[in-house]
Amino acid sequence: MPIQLNKALIGRELQPFVVTIERGKIKEFARAIGDANPLYLDDRAGQASEWGDIVAPPTFMTTFRDAAGDNTDFLRELGTDISRLLHGEQEFELHRPLRPGDTLLCRSRIVDIYEKTGRSGPMGFVVRETVATDKTGEIAGAMRHITVVRL
Amino acid sequence: MKYSRIYAEDVKVGDELPPLVKGPIQQIQLTRYAGASGDFNPIHQDHEFAKAAGMDDVFAHGMLSMGFVAQCVTDWAGPAAVRKLGVRFAAIVRLKDTVTCRGRVLGKSSKDDVHLVELEIWAENQRGEKVVTGKATVALPSRDG
Numbered sequence: 001m002p003i004q005l006n007k008a009l010i011g012r013e014l015q016p017f018v019v020t021i022e023r024g025k026i027k028e029f030a031r032a033i034g035d036a037n038p039l040y041l042d043d044r045a046g047q048a049s050e051w052g053d054i055v056a057p058p059t060f061m062t063t064f065r066d067a068a069g070d071n072t073d074f075l076r077e078l079g080t081d082i083s084r085l086l087h088g089e090q091e092f093e094l095h096r097p098l099r100p101g102d103t104l105l106c107r108s109r110i111v112d113i114y115e116k117t118g119r120s121g122p123m124g125f126v127v128r129e130t131v132a133t134d135k136t137g138e139i140a141g142a143m144r145h146i147t148v149v150r151l
Numbered sequence: 152m153k154y155s156r157i158y159a160e161d162v163k164v165g166d167e168l169p170p171l172v173k174g175p176i177q178q179i180q181l182t183r184y185a186g187a188s189g190d191f192n193p194i195h196q197d198h199e200f201a202k203a204a205g206m207d208d209v210f211a212h213g214m215l216s217m218g219f220v221a222q223c224v225t226d227w228a229g230p231a232a233v234r235k236l237g238v239r240f241a242a243i244v245r246l247k248d249t250v251t252c253r254g255r256v257l258g259k260s261s262k263d264d265v266h267l268v269e270l271e272i273w274a275e276n277q278r279g280e281k282v283v284t285g286k287a288t289v290a291l292p293s294r295d296g
Binding site: 040057083095 | 180183184188190192203215219231237
């Protein structure tokens with residue numbers, strides 16, 4: 001009998017959290033990918049650019065996490081644990097480049113939970129959307145994350 | 152030339168992006184990516200944990216492969232050009248795998264002086280199997296300014 005995911009979590013809004021983008025974190029992230037673009041790594045190249053500073057790589061929002069949050073509790077409530085998770089899909093919408101010092105309010109919501117049977121057996125899917133707004137209330141970016149749970 | 156400026160007028164449907172070859176994937180890169188991204192799932196670090204979870208060995212974060220695909224796009228269009236990037240992780244990337252990222256222009260549109268280019272993007276391993284498939288939208292400058 002495969003595990004049942006807790007569908008009562010559909011629609012759940014997670015605790016909002018604030019992130020401030022750190023210069024060093026942008027560089028560490030670009031280096032970890034092995035991307036040596038000077039607009040990520042070189043402050044002078046950033047200053048000389050039309051953006052006035054270095055910018056974050058397009059997938060940088062994946063680093064946005066609630067430092068106070070504990071994912072373990074959420075996974076337990078969902079009915080699974082970290083060893084069963086795979087990343088299914090990911091999407092980013094970037095309304096403007098993200099730069100050091102940007103402070104963003106992130107709001108995440110579980111938009112769907114469903115099950116399907118694929119080649120490798122029954123799988124659960126958890127769809128989470130996060131919207132990041134800046135101090136003026138403008139949306140800076142958004143992301144949609146589909147976690148696959150091996151049931 | 153790497154990082155040269157590309158303009159909307161220079162792009163045609165069917166154009167291919169210069170391929171970007173990454174890897175072979177080493178454990179140290181997965182460890183660095185864990186630290187940089189904050190994704191410390193031990194399935195990417197700890198062989199015993201991965202085995203107990205039913206995998207053959209540790210494997211790369213999907214987001215690392217997405218970072219490679221994003222680099223393929225930004226090497227071509229510029230780091231601030233990406234408006235949308237969406238992928239499906241089609242297969243696991245393992246240690247020692249080489250990942251080649253590719254892209255192709257699907258369409259172009261212009262509205263209110265914003266020139267958007269739609270791309271099909273993907274990455275394949277050394278056996279030619281697709282590990283990431285997706286789409287991206289980039290905004291490119293015009294030669295008319």
